[in-house]
Amino acid sequence: MHAIIEIGYLIATLSFLGGLKFMSSPKRAKTGNLIAALGMVLAVILTFFAGTTETVPYTNLIIMVLAITVGTLLGKRLSDKVQMTGMPQLVSLFNATGGGCAMLLGLMEANQIKTEITHFGNQVLLIAGLTTGAIALTGSIIAERKLAGTVKDKRGRAVIFSARILLALLLLLPTLYFLGFIPLDFMAFMYILAIIAMVYGVLFVLPIGGADMPVVISLLNSITGIATAFAGFVYGNKAMIAGGIFVGAAGILLTLLMCRAMNRSLLKVLAGTFKNNKTG
Amino acid sequence: MDFITHHLQEIYFVLFCVFIGIEVIANVPAILHTPLMSGANAISGVILVGAILLMLRVPQDDYLNLTLGGIAVFLGTLNISGGFFVTGRMLKMFKPKK
The missing domain is CATH 1.20.58 (Methane Monooxygenase Hydroxylase; Chain G, domain 1)
Structure with a gap:
């Protein structure tokens, strides 16, 4: 069997x-x-x-x-x-569900495990899967809303600055946690990280121009793939790891190809700037 | 270092997967970018496997996790079914040139 x-x-x-x-x-x-x-x-x-x-x-x-x-x-x-013109939105929405699934898996594992007996490596993987999943979830929803035209670009300094702070927190907090500086149990810590990552997902996509959304969706898609791969490691399931990594790698290449097709660099897309038109 | 020596096989596996993933779509024409993105999105729904594995372990009276797990399975399924169906619809628009 x-x-x-x-x-x-x-x-x-x-x-x-x-x-x-x-x-x-x-x-x-x-x-x-x-x-x-x-x-x-x-x-x-x-x-x-x-x-x-x-x-x-x-x-x-x-x-x-x-x-x-x-x-x-x-x-x-x-x-x-779905209408033919609404397809990219729907893809983004489905990508959000994948990210949401990855985030929930992280939360459920955190609810169930006993911190003392869980392997350090597993905790790192759970945190990585949770944060990438949460970013993909809210980021994709914002991308979908932008394509639908209900959310406008926001390129204020405050948005960009707080996005950077949150990203730094997402990297810094787990480090501090494993060094023992944060006196919280693993479950509470995971919930806090999930919230930070979700807010970051929103702020990450907000400054990006509506016309660049397909590129961003492709990038978020790749992030979901990576989240899947992290979850795959936790369960030791090769199909999940391989599927996730294929999507992650192919998604990043596809993102770059799409940028090249539009004659824009990925960094410019992410910063939300245009060639002759500096906003910010 | 201990972690690396214990997981050497997985590390090799991931590295190969990265290169295969990149190589396999290296020559995709621009017209297929969107369907390919959608198809890859559907494949990342394989996370559903993890959701099912986890659900099979949740105790019957753990209502919080049963709810979260139910939502996770639902979301994963939506990603897969929606992803493949919408890719299929996109590809229907491509008529083979004769």
């Missing part, structure tokens, strides 16, 4: 890879999408059945089956109804 599951995950990983490869050629893109989707279904079904053979309470199973059913139907419905 164990071997079958491992082989299944291997096939799923290969299907993600094949899917990405096929999706980068116009003729075979549809096949690529189908292959990756099938691989994903395989991975999910395997995980479900491999875990369910043990004694799992019925409540959990019912909640999961419900969540999966509603999620699938809603995803299908949203993508069927």
Whole structure:
């Protein structure tokens, strides 16, 4: 049974890879999408059945089956109804859900684990997954709102300055925590980090121009991939690590390619500045 | 250092994945940027596997975690199903040139 599951995950990983490869050629893109989707279904079904053979309470199973059913139907419905022009928004919204999922996983793990017996490395991974997931969640929502035109660019000094402070905090606080300077238990600390990261996600995307949103969405997509990979390390699941890293690496390259197609540098996009028009 | 020697296999694995991920889409034409972004987004929904693994471990009477887990599974599924369906719709617009 164990071997079958491992082989299944291997096939799923290969299907993600094949899917990405096929999706980068116009003729075979549809096949690529189908292959990756099938691989994903395989991975999910395997995980479900491999875990369910043990004694799992019925409540959990019912909640999961419900969540999966509603999620699938809603995803299908949203993508069927969307206008052609609204597609980038929807992609951004779906990216937000992925980031949200990664953040929740971090919080749940923090609720459950006992700090004393948990490995230091695991805590680092949980923190990394939580913060990247939270940034992707709120950042993608703001990107979606901007494309919809309800949120305007804000390039004030205050926004940019506080974004930098928050980013520094996100790096500094975990360091201080592991050095023992912050007398909080791991759970409370994780909730605080989640809030800081979510605010940072908002401030990160706010100054960026609306026309640059596809680039930002691609970048956030790559961040979600990295969050997935962190979670994959926590569970020691190769399909998650590989899928996450593929998306992370491909997403960053895609971001750079999109920048080049628009003849802008990534740094300029992120700073929200234009060539002849300095705002800020 | 201990961490590195213990996880050498994983580190190799990640490094190879990074290069493969970059190489595999290196020659994508500009017209496919958006569908590829959407498809990659759907693939990052593999986080659902983690959500399911975690849900299988949550005790039956731990309502906070059951709620969070339910939401996590829902969000992960939405990412996957929405991602692949919307990519499919985008690609439908590309008619093969004859």
